[in-house]
Amino acid sequence: MQTAGNARAILPRLPVPDLEKTLSKYLDSLKPFLLEEATRTGTSYDNLLALRSKWVGDFTNGLGNLCQQRLYELDKSSPDNWLDDNFWLKGYLQWRAPLLVNSNWWLVFNDDPLQPSDEHNSSGFTSWQLQRASWLVHRTLEFKDKIESQEIHPVTTRTGVWFQENVGRMFNIARIPQRDCDTLSVTSLSSDPLSHNVIVIVNNWFYTLRAYDPSYGLIGVETFLSRLNAIVRDATTRPGLAPEIGVLSADERDTWASNLQCLKSISPDNSRTHEAIVKALMCLCLDNVTHTLPSSKNLSLSSLPQPSGISQASLDSHLHAIRSTASNVSNHFFDKPFSIVVDPAGRAGATGEHSPCDALIPSIVAEYAVAEQVDMDSSSNLPEEPKNEGWDRLDWVTDDRILQATRSARERAEAIINNSDDSILWFEEYGSDWMKSAGFSPDAYIQLAMQLAWYCTMGEFTATYETALTRMFHKGRTETIRTLSEESRAFVLAMVDLSASNESKHHLLQRAIRKHTTLTRDASTGRGIDRHLLGLRNMLQEGEKCDLFEDPLFAKSQEWRLSTSGLSAGHYFRGTGFGAAYENGYGINYLAAPSIVKFGVETKLSGDGTSTTKFKSALVDALREMKNVVSVASLNENKDNNSEPYLVSRL
Incomplete structure (x- = not known):
């Protein structure tokens, strides 16, 4: 029996997520990719979604249920939890790439x-x-x-x-x-x-x-x-x-x-x-x-906002x-x-x-x-x-x-x-205080700004990784927040559509932030999908296959060309960073302080279409445009109400 002197808080065990809920969320995460494929090829979106729904159903009622039971048994025999004891650390240690830039932070x-x-x-x-x-x-x-x-x-x-x-x-x-x-x-x-x-x-x-x-x-x-x-x-x-x-x-x-x-x-x-x-x-x-x-490295930085108190080169x-x-x-x-x-x-x-x-x-x-x-x-x-x-x-x-x-x-x-094309951006026009005053989660807001910057520089959407910590669980590590969603895609497309109204953009921003908030909550509370999918795949035995995992879109939905993570407000840091997961992608770490957001952006000079300078410029534009959308919506709301100041409902 524990006494007051040696009391120790007990962290719950990381759960094995519910199979049907995981697969339902997985299907939902495929929607932006299916919408893009339908737009690009003229294929029916409904047919594309129906095919994946069939594969999910087949897996749920057959091999998936068997893999889930195996995962339960593995969890029972694992000292701490099914993920960290068996898969997560091993995934790091099996990676053969040099740690330099690729893995070390x-x-x-x-x-x-x-x-x-x-x-x-x-x-x-x-x-x-x-x-x-x-x-x-x-x-x-x-x-x-x-x-x-x-x-x-x-x-x-x-x-x-x-x-x-x-x-x-x-x-x-x-x-x-x-x-x-x-x-x-x-x-x-x-x-x-x-x-x-x-x-x-x-x-x-x-x-x-x-x-x-x-x-x-x-x-x-x-x-x-x-x-x-x-x-x-x-x-x-x-x-x-x-x-x-x-x-x-x-x-x-x-x-x-x-x-x-x-x-x-x-x-x-x-x-x-x-x-x-x-x-x-x-x-x-x-x-x-x-x-x-x-000096030749600094010429391309001149068009970007310069950090206060220090040169960009320094x-x-x-x-x-x-x-x-x-x-x-x-x-x-x-x-x-x-x-x-x-x-x-x-x-x-x-x-x-x-x-x-x-x-x-x-x-x-x-x-x-x-x-x-x-x-x-x-x-x-x-x-x-x-x-x-x-x-x-x-x-x-x-x-x-x-x-x-x-x-x-x-x-x-x-x-x-x-x-390694690696640089820091100090965005000093506003920070987390303004985002909160507008009723937005700073993390969700920044994630949408990066989605918009990516699309404006690459002309397409990509699977996006954001780190969520499962720290409420014993030996908890991380889970993936799949930042690209049907809602974030709609918001980005509206922002680049000259015919879209400000009201529509603002509504879609709110909707996308609500979705991101839900994804973050699920990932942080042991109800994410990517670690569970990893576990299910590892439960397949020799000779066992299923259409769900053989689908090229399954791999594409985990091709994290935009890999992101937020830390603290960063009051004591000039910046942070880690390497891009793909040659034609970005690794982005950010620090959201009350009046400044600091981004560390890394990509490869050999990457096709990527550039830290180009992305930083697009990110500045995105953050400015998003604030303008909210500010105009606020003015219009004030005019309509002619009384109370505008405030977006807190999420």
Whole structure:
């Protein structure tokens, strides 16, 4: 029996959704695609829908019911839930693409208020860089400790349980490359000395920095700085160049698995080095160059609204430095879930491997780290230690094959980086406050703006992914919100129709937002469809087939060329980002604050028809046009009522 002192909120188990309801919602999600096909080919929409309805009915009454029963049985035998224990993590780990840009997320921190103005074009290592790095890592680990001690987000609340479980996946863990399917390491125990270290990467050299003292706990920021200074002195005075092992972790996963095995076969020291990295708390990557964009890269940005207080070139160069550039790609270790990156100017951010936890978790931790300005007076009062105390080298033993592998991996990594068309948009004309005052969910409103921008630039509709968190459930991860709907399609078509009335556009906007609100609620409460469809497909046994899953439209409805996700208001971030899922698509992360919306937009330069500049411009136009629609509707309503001010009914 639990007492008040050890009470812990209980999160419910993630349910297996109802089969008929899932398939009904799936059919509904196909309607915009069927309407497009009917318009394009002249085929009867009713016939197209009837055919899919028949396939759904056949599946429901036959093989689908059998798969559902198998899913129930799998759930019964799963420790936590049917999804996370069996499919979700495995889906990440089986993906063979390089983590660089394709999978890892990135966060761009605001500058510290104490940022020296004369260090923006710095190279080499600077005292301010090391001060800020020490402060950010210390604050990050301080937050981790407060979570574990329940000083914040106690486990007596559902949020506390969910947050503690997920923060625990950020630290002392790493993805380990294996052929065909990677593995995720077991979180290292606090009794293991390796679990007390931070990995510091400087000039491609790897080091351990002991962040916890056996007697005093988390070391003070001054002690951290002292150890960091010693590491940088060592890294900058060592003879020769470090082998670029970090870039191997940016390679295709099977290739990295093969190279890691080769490293381990060369010397047992390499196995110990890799183990130390895997078990370490996190990484700190110190860049030796402040990245700047070539002037030719900035010309296309001049027609867009410029961010206030900073140039677009500075904003994007900072973004690229955190995501990775050719100059720092070897100075990262892409398998770690959380790495802080700091350049000589003190510009900072974080990046991480996605599989252990979703980007919202590290973003909340990072907000805590950035929220307070650097304070180097908070010393630890520990006795002064010898210069070689509290840190150590992690050296890799290499041979000609490995050195050639690093050169080849760098070429492939640079090709990925050079093909990444990545930029930030600060839309400062209005933000979530205005959207709420008009009665709209900011998230739904922004999603419709992106739908409109996509259509205006591509001339067609596409399956759109938005992340929903299933955090109300034990070990809940994410579900898909299928943003493209029959209602969003109708709204977009009205917005580009010169003959459509403002009243019609406004009505369709309201209707589309109501639909999106319903989709979001379903996805967040365990009643989404895509994870369930994944589970049903995985329950098919050899030789079993059905028309539902063989339908080309089934795959097309999950071709997320527009992949999106919203985080917090982003008060402490300049921007965020992740890579597009398809070469001719976009990866878009957004931060909706009261008076500004920040978008991180990524696509590929090799993509057919996509361009971050083009999309940003279309997004600005969409946001302006949508506000104009609402404002005109408000004026007309006021005229009709001639009394109370207009207000759209809150959803």
